[in-house]
Amino acid sequence: xxxxxxxxxxxxxxxxxxxxxxxxxxxxxxxxxxxxxxxxxxxxxxxxxxxxxxxxxxxxxxxxxxxxxxxxxxxxxxxxxxxxxxxxxxxxxxxxxxxxxxxxxxxxxxxxxxxxxxxxxxxxxxxxxxxxxxxxxxxxxxxxxxxxxxxxxxxxxxxxxxxxxxxxxxxxxxxxxxxxxxxxxxxxxxxxxxxxxxxxxxxxxxxxxxxxxxxxxxxxxxxxxxxxxxxxxxxxxxxxxxxxxxxxxxxxxxxxxxxxxxxxxxxxxxxxxxxxxxxxxxxxxxxxxxxxxxxxxxxxxxxxxxxxxxxxxxxxxxxxxxxxxxxxxxxx
Numbered sequence: 001x002x003x004x005x006x007x008x009x010x011x012x013x014x015x016x017x018x019x020x021x022x023x024x025x026x027x028x029x030x031x032x033x034x035x036x037x038x039x040x041x042x043x044x045x046x047x048x049x050x051x052x053x054x055x056x057x058x059x060x061x062x063x064x065x066x067x068x069x070x071x072x073x074x075x076x077x078x079x080x081x082x083x084x085x086x087x088x089x090x091x092x093x094x095x096x097x098x099x100x101x102x103x104x105x106x107x108x109x110x111x112x113x114x115x116x117x118x119x120x121x122x123x124x125x126x127x128x129x130x131x132x133x134x135x136x137x138x139x140x141x142x143x144x145x146x147x148x149x150x151x152x153x154x155x156x157x158x159x160x161x162x163x164x165x166x167x168x169x170x171x172x173x174x175x176x177x178x179x180x181x182x183x184x185x186x187x188x189x190x191x192x193x194x195x196x197x198x199x200x201x202x203x204x205x206x207x208x209x210x211x212x213x214x215x216x217x218x219x220x221x222x223x224x225x226x227x228x229x230x231x232x233x234x235x236x237x238x239x240x241x242x243x244x245x246x247x248x249x250x251x252x253x254x255x256x257x258x259x260x261x262x263x264x265x266x267x268x269x270x271x272x273x274x275x276x277x278x279x280x281x282x283x284x285x286x287x288x289x290x291x292x293x294x295x296x297x298x299x300x301x302x303x304x305x306x307x308x309x310x311x312x313x314x315x316x317x318x319x320x321x322x323x324x325x326x327x328x329x330x331x332x
Contacts, residue, residue: 009051010038016057017084028084029121031055032077039073049073060084090127097122097136102146108175112168115141137164141171150174 014024015031026034038048052073056064063083064076086093097118102111115137122128128136142158145151153174154167161167277286283295284303296305302314 009047010041010043012038012051012055014055014057015060017060017080018058025057028080029086029117032081035073035077045073052076086121086125088125090122090125092127093118093122093125094127098140100140101144104146106146108145108150108168108171111144112137112141112164112171115144116164134164138167141167145171147175147178149178153177 012034013026013031015028016022016025017028018025021027035048035052038051049072053061053064053076060080060083063079064071067075067079088096097115100111100115100118102108119128119133119137119140123130123133138158138161141164142151150171154170157170158167161170278289279286280288280290280293280295281300282290282293282297284298284300285295297308298305299307299309299312299314301309301312304312304314
């Protein structure tokens with residue numbers, strides 16, 4: 001009789017039903033997938049049932065505890081399905097899938113995995129057929145990519161890929177190349193900085209010699225240097241005096257606001273205009289205009305009433321007008 005071999009019991013990932021999963025815990029969909037995989041592996045129900053119960057934690061374990069010890073694995077899954085399973089319709093899940101976008105700082109691989117999970121949920125609820133999943137994944141993945149540089153890098157290849165996985169692979173390669181470029185640029189910048197520093201250090205000896213020559217040339221003309229120093233000192237002193245009292249050094253009259261042109265906010269000069277009194281050219285009296293006159297017409301040539309200058313028979317007005325140019329009393 002051949003010796004028997006020990007087969008260790010299978011293991012299941014823990015599931016608690018808590019949204020904030022702890023380390024090692026999985027989602028409900030992943031837990032159901034593991035259970036069904038073990039059922040297809042040929043393990044008996046007597047072996048799998050206690051393993052399934054031990055994998056449950058927290059609220060999920062309390063729900064199955066009330067079902068009793070004789071409940072089947074299908075009964076446990078059905079009970080948990082009503083509490084933690086997907087309840088949205090296929091159309092609703094498909095709409096959520098089409099609205100998916102790559103999040104900020106989310107890797108391309110993580111975005112692709114999230115899309116696959118969403119589309120398979122919609123497929124299980126009848127929202128999409130299996131034959132249309134790959135095409136839908138490629139369209140939504142391309143439209144949801146956040147980085148335009150990644151799109152530009154794979155634009156000429158996206159129409160020739162055979163499936164969604166190949167498209168995700170191309171996007172990952174472009175993403176990796178983009179992440180490596182800043183590091184290469186930084187290293188190249190450091191290399192250029194070191195080279196420029198070395199080039200500056202090398203000619204120090206020649207610079208020292210040139211400085212020595214400059215000092216010698218300065219020593220040859222001490223009088224010019226001293227003269228320049230004096231001029232600089234004088235200009236500095238004048239500038240300080242002007243800053244301290246600018247009014248004392250101003251030349252010419254200080255402009256007043258009335259002499260400034262173009263400043264509407266300043267007060268304007270007022271001028272008194274003397275006008276002659278208003279005189280009527282019909283009756284030659286003051287105080288009204290000819291258009292408002294109701295008096296008898298007076299001749300401008302002789303000053304007599306009753307006719308105008310065009311019909312006047314007098315030769316001069318000197319005999320009829322006074323020296324001040326007014327009419328005589330007899331002519332009014």
